[in-house]
Amino acid sequence: MDIVIVTTIIASLFIIIGVAEPLAARLRLPYTVILAVLGMMIGAGAIFFLRTDIIDALNPVSAAILNLPIRSNVFLYVFLPTLLFQATLGMNLRRMLDDWVPILVLAVVAVVVATLSVGYALAWVSSIPLVACLLIGAIVSTTDPSAVVSIFRSISAPRRLARIIEGESLLNDAAAIALFGLFMGFVMLGVPNPTLSAALGQFPMLIFGGALTGWVVAQIAVWVMSMFARYELAQISISVALPYLAYIGAEQSVGASGVIAVVAAGLTLNLTGPGRLPPESWVNLREVWDLLAHWAGALIFILAALLIPRMLEEVRVSDFALLGVVILAAIAARAAIIFALMPLLTALRISPNVERPYRAAILWGGLRGAVTLALALAVTESFRVPGEVKRVVAILATGFTLFTLLVQGTTLRMVIRWLGLDRLSPLDQALSRQVVAVALQTVREDVSRTTENYELTHDIIRSEAKIFGERLDDAVKSAEESGEILDRDRITLGLIALAGAERDTILESMRERTISARMSEQVLSHADRVIEGARTGGRNGYRRAANRTLTYGPMFRATVLLHNRFWLSGPLGALTADRFELLLSQRLILRDLGGFIDGRIRRIHGRRVAELLHELLSRRIENVEAALEGLRLQYPGYAEELERRFIRRTALRLEEREYTLMREDALIGAEVYTSLMQDVAARRAKAEERPRLDIALQRSELVQQFPLFEDLDKAALKRLGRALRTHYANAGDIVVTKDSPAKSVFFISSGAVELESAGQTWRLGRGEMFGQMAVLMQRPRRVEVRVMAPSTILALDETRFRRLLKRSKALQDAVRASAEKRGIDAAILAPELAQATPKH
Known part of the structure; x- marks a missing residue:
């Protein structure tokens, strides 16, 4: 195909991607649904114009669209690694670990159950071989990350619900594709009725082999990237190569799951990258991957949707009955996991509770998308798969994907609204009215001062002041009519705001490098946990979450066991050093929050709440100081070294700021500024090296x-x-x-x-x-x-x-x-x- 035509088509697709997002916002439909509909319209239009004589001038364009080199390996080797890798980079892993049980249940158990349910249901009502039915079950059992994540973000779903759905959609691709590979092999070998043990026997190798491959490749990549600390573009370039090398290495060299390898590589970089790369490089790397994933997710949907009209050309009336069986079996299997197994795990205290509205939203949010279509396309491309199996797989996979996108996707917003997950609680509504009243009062004072500086006419000032005053009066009246907020609720709201201010302070400290890159993500995760604790448990939840950040976790106990029993002190020394630095960072952050209580919270919630928050904050600081003092008593010399390191980092930040101000005031030129900043960067890299803790x-x-x-x-x-x-x-x-x-x-x-x-x-x-x-x-x-x-x-x-x-x-x-x-x-x-x- 002519490269000019291919380039023109790809450029046109990017125009469609740009138009689809504002169109989806205007129609209040999910972005991925709009992309799928536009892609199907383009594919159907190309078939129509090519097979009719209405406008022959469009035949070359139609032929070019239909003959695009779209193969399953394009989706699996080009687009899927990008989507998976970016999703893992954007995950808050430590917060997601709080819900790891429901995520794994949905990502693994639900996939296996859906595969078996759909497979055996189809085999029972049709003459299709069991192995082909199980292959169809594996294809339709995976929720699509690009479809699910974008929809839940677009409807502003609760953060915990979005976390569970994102974690499931990310990890269940690995389980579904692994099952697909197993049953696809049986189909091509002509094994009609494989045993379940034979099918699942290869599963551990696929999972653990892929995880090990991804971890090794990521560790090498991080090591190389850390060597190029001053070359940001080089680091980003290596990160772009990482998921593809992990995927290809696992699939082609190890014979393991490439999806698992990409997920493991992304998780490894997510955990180790912030501590090994400069903060600016890490932020820019994430932004580049966000853009790449946006393009990849949009292209994979449009290109997959282009194939739908062709894959449905041979549909028969009897296929609709089989499609109904697939839909019912898949939804029933998912419902059994969500409404039976998950409550059972909660009752056994294995899993945290997932509320019923959340479970209903998870059930209806199991959308399928381009991954399902790509797997179905892989079946149709294989010359070793019987023709009738190809046809049924293409029709059922495509039909089920269309059902989830056009029925579930378009109604998901309505379901979220019906469940009440998009509404503020009565307490938040009352608070919002009071916040508006306080904010407008401040704005009125600022506007009054500003208009005086502008020297506007008195008539204009009086007319605008009247309008603004009426709005302010309405806000105050609404706040009064909303009822008095109980002190208990005010304390909860104040603690949520205080925890949010703690998170903002951490982000600011990360930008200024007051907190080391090694500790920034962990401190930020602790702040998220405190926010969640205050939101769900009020004062007690805040206190429990704050105390939890000071307790020794299972990893620490494991290293203690290694030291006490086997005299291996290295892991214990590393974790103790981490705890030292974490406590120093927490103390630094918490001491800056008193001003936020006096300057912001007191104005909204009053003096009594502010005093109580001061008391809770003081207690947290005392607990941190006590824990820090305990470590100082154990390791007196090491505490002094870390505090000296903190002073050096602060001095470097101030020195860097001075050079920037001199450059802005034209006191120094660009060459001198660059040389000075390079010297600061070299000394900063040396200051980031933490001294080793020698326990002996x-x-x-x-x-x-x-x-x-x-x-x-x-x-x-x-x-x-x-x-x-x-x-x-x-x-x-x-x-x-x-x-x-x-x-x-x-x-x-x-x-x-x-x-x-x-x-x-x-x-x-x-x-x-x-x-x-x-x-x-x-x-x-x-x-x-x-x-x-x-x-x-x-x-x-x-x-x-x-x-x-x-x-x-x-x-x-x-x-x-x-x-x-x-x-x-x-x-x-x-x-x-x-x-x-x-x-x-």
């Missing part, structure tokens, strides 16, 4: 701070530091159980523990020890020791403790004092302490 070295520093060891010389302290074993324990952990053998003595480096024995309890803190009585008296322990706060505990075995006791007078005094405090007769310990008394 820090343990030696801790030993020197214990008052119990103050009379030991440096050599003895060094030997003791090597002999002590570090144990990390979280609040609630039991360090010592009753009746356990006494083999070690424990020293509290940081934190606190509670000892319980015979109905009595007492508490010990930093610098104190426990377990020495049972060791000296050579009997099983009679106490249970439970950790009260995250603690670092140093353990010393019995032999070394007795040896140390002989050398240290301070330790002997501490043992005697501990015995007296617990009511133990010192005479019982006298032989041991006598042996321990140093000889003169």
